[in-house]
Amino acid sequence: MPWLRKPREFQPLWKEWDRKAQKCGLRHTVFYISGDQYTGEWQDNKKDGKGIELLKNPASRYKGFWKEGKRGKYGILSIPDPETGKYIEVYSGGWANGDLKSHGSKNECYEGEWSRDQRSGWGRMYFRDGSIYEGEWLKDKQDGQGMHLLKNENYYEGYWKGGKKHGPGKFFYFDKGQVYEGIWVEDIPKCGTIRDFQRHVATDPPQYPVPQVYISSLWLRQLYRQESITCHLL
Numbered sequence: 001m002p003w004l005r006k007p008r009e010f011q012p013l014w015k016e017w018d019r020k021a022q023k024c025g026l027r028h029t030v031f032y033i034s035g036d037q038y039t040g041e042w043q044d045n046k047k048d049g050k051g052i053e054l055l056k057n058p059a060s061r062y063k064g065f066w067k068e069g070k071r072g073k074y075g076i077l078s079i080p081d082p083e084t085g086k087y088i089e090v091y092s093g094g095w096a097n098g099d100l101k102s103h104g105s106k107n108e109c110y111e112g113e114w115s116r117d118q119r120s121g122w123g124r125m126y127f128r129d130g131s132i133y134e135g136e137w138l139k140d141k142q143d144g145q146g147m148h149l150l151k152n153e154n155y156y157e158g159y160w161k162g163g164k165k166h167g168p169g170k171f172f173y174f175d176k177g178q179v180y181e182g183i184w185v186e187d188i189p190k191c192g193t194i195r196d197f198q199r200h201v202a203t204d205p206p207q208y209p210v211p212q213v214y215i216s217s218l219w220l221r222q223l224y225r226q227e228s229i230t231c232h233l234l
Contacts, residue, residue: 040066058118058139061087064095071095112137135160158184177202178210 023030023042030038040051046069047053053062064075072095078087099114112123119125119137126132135146141163142148149155158169165184172179177199182192196210 043068055116058116070097071099072097161186172197174198175202175204177205 022045024044026041028039032038035056037054038047038051040047040053041049043049047066048068049066050064051066055061059080061078062071062075063078064071065073067073074093075095076089077091078089080086081088108128109126110119110123112119112125113121115121118140120139121137122135123137124132124134130151131149133142133146133148135142136144138144142160143162144160145158146160147155147157153174154172156165156169156171158165159167161167164187166186167184168182169184170179170181171189177196178194179197180189180192180194183190194210199205199209
């Protein structure tokens with residue numbers, strides 16, 4: 001009686017190739033179609049351990065720890081200098097679930113929302129010159145509504161675009177006891193009014209107060225007369 005053998009089961013080649021392609025342990029450099037690069041440790045086909053990631057858009061470099069494919073524990077974020085091309089450290093600290101816990105470097109600190117390693121959303125920034133900005137951000141620049149408080153306690157409150165005052169806003173000069181209200185275009189006041197504001201407590205008020213503007217009664221009568229003549233002609 002012939003011996004019957006069970007047919008051999010053949011495993012598709014792609015399964016073996018996929019098993020070999022699974023990344024686990026140290027890899028020198030993995031290149032992505034987007035132009036990004038990663039050099040470091042892997043676990044279960046995810047970045048896990050120590051590694052360095054270079055992003056192409058926006059250009060940045062992260063060097064630190066990873067957990068299940070996300071930045072975690074501790075890391076250093078750097079961006080290239082537009083003039084020299086060398087990487088400049090902008091953040092060194094903790095990370096949670098791929099996001100920065102805070103932003104601080106060289107006496108500067110940012111607390112708020114992020115998007116692809118850039119300040120975007122609502123946040124507060126402490127600058128090294130002692131000034132503070134709190135408001136909306138977009139692509140790492142002030143954009144939207146926000147307030148910028150200077151070290152001398154003067155402050156601007158209004159709209160921003162691309163990191164500059166742009167749109168309606170108010171600038172309070174507490175040292176002069178005055179306030180300017182009007183329209184700004186790329187940090188330059190274009191059209192508005194200035195008036196006294198708490199002049200009695202100002203540290204360095206101007207010699208003369210801003211005069212009040214009144215409408216002449218004679219001018220009003222002339223305007224009313226012209227409107228009456230126009231109505232009769234119609």
